[in-house]
Amino acid sequence: MPAIVHTYQRYIGALNYALFMLLMFLLPFPWHFVQPVTVIWLIAWVLEGRWLQRSNFRLSKGLIPMLLLVLFVGWEALSLLWSLNPKQGAQDLTMHLPVLAMALIGLFGVNDNYKAINIKQALIIGCLVAVACYLMTIYWYYSIGHLRRDTQYFWWSCLGDGLIGKIKHRFYLAMCLMLSLAFSVDVFKHYRDKYNPVAAALTIAVVDMILVASIILTGSRIMMLLLPIMAILLFFQHYKGKYKRIFAVAVIIASVLFVGWCMRYQTRFVLTIERLKTNYEVGQSINNRHIEPRIYIWHKVLDNAKQYGICGLGMGSATDLLVAEYEKDGITDYAAKRWGTHNQYLNTWMDLGPLAVLLMVLILFSSVYCHTGQARRDATVVCLLFGVGLMLETALLRMSGLYIFYAFLTLLLLEQRAEEQVPLVRR
Secondary structure, eight states, rough: OOHHHHHHHHHHHHHHHHHHHHHHHHHOOHHHHHHHHHHHHHHHHHHHHHGGGGGOOOOOOHHHHHHHHHHHHHHHHTTTTSSSHHHHHHHHHHHHHHHHHHHHHHHHHOOOOOOOHHHHHHHHHHHHHHHHHHHHHHHHHHHHHHHHTTTTTTTSTTTTTTHHTSSSHHHHHHHHHHHHHHHHHHHHHHTTSSHHHHHHHHHHHHHHHHHHHHHHTTTTTTHHHHHHHHHHHHHHHOOSTTTTTHHHHHHHHHHHHHHHHHHOOOHHHHHHHHHHHHHHHOOTTTTTTOHHHHHHHHHHHHHHGGTTTTTTTTTTTTTHHHHHHHHHTTEEEEEHOOOSSSSSHHHHHHHHHHHHHHHHHHHHHHHHHTHHHHHHHHHHHHHHHHHHHTOOOGGGGGGHHHHHHHHHHHHHHHHHHHHHTTOOOOO
């Protein structure tokens, strides 16, 4: 290879890596900051020219979930032919087209500047800085008298309601915090081997306490319920000591106590339980707007199941059908807000049919099965969060969720190449 080409790739590769690190750092912030960085990062990867070098091309088992994703996006595109709202469907499809770029990255890899541990550190640092910025914003706004203290929400949901809730949805902030919490174990192992183990343990312990407290402050119910599950999963993934059974029991007991605390004291859990209990006791209709909104919406999805058929209504059609149902029931505020399914599986069923839902589930399970070593451990964490989280959010139709998805898809592709001991750069 000519020296000038080698020098060009080295510098553009360093720029590409720096942009991806910045992308990871910005994930906990509003997605508007992430969007331009993601676009420039993809352009820098193209300009690096790895896809022009045959020696970088690799096929592996870890690409199977990626190929299934491409198939899924292809089915979305085909469904526009019978969509009830092709304009909205085309907009939704546009958000998923970066999957094709991810497939190329999976085939040709990234340069050797990329290190998984550095990427995980960038996310953790980004989460800590983001939480500090959000809390400072709340303090500033409250201190000048523009934020009325709400005793229902302020203490337990200050990062997910009111001021911050309008610029960063609690679910996506909590997801970044959860991933940081999971990756902090790997960061601890990295620094334990380089520095004083006690100092490394204390530092990570403080970081983890901040992350856990921040997850609680977001008020994201699903992420709080996943916290103990994540703790148990990480324990069995990483702890191999002789007191494993004793510590396992301790982790499980702590998890049960945490869930009990949430049900008894956390504002959003208490309000949800009281609302459901009240409606059950007075025997109100499932169509009553005052019950948990998701229950009413999901009931409407199931009520119209016969309309979806084997191919669905077509990409972008689900919300239109639900809006018509809201108007029929006289719930004009839901219709005005165009509330969707709040469930990615149900939304996919409505838009693309039951086979597409099965394909989604297959992608999640194959992501764990087709990766090995560290890549499999991280794939398990990512798929757990997305797999459960998609039951309550249409995260794959929101830019905040998609940027998190694309970022960690890249991380898994990187880690799988490393597990297969394939050089990331061969010149």
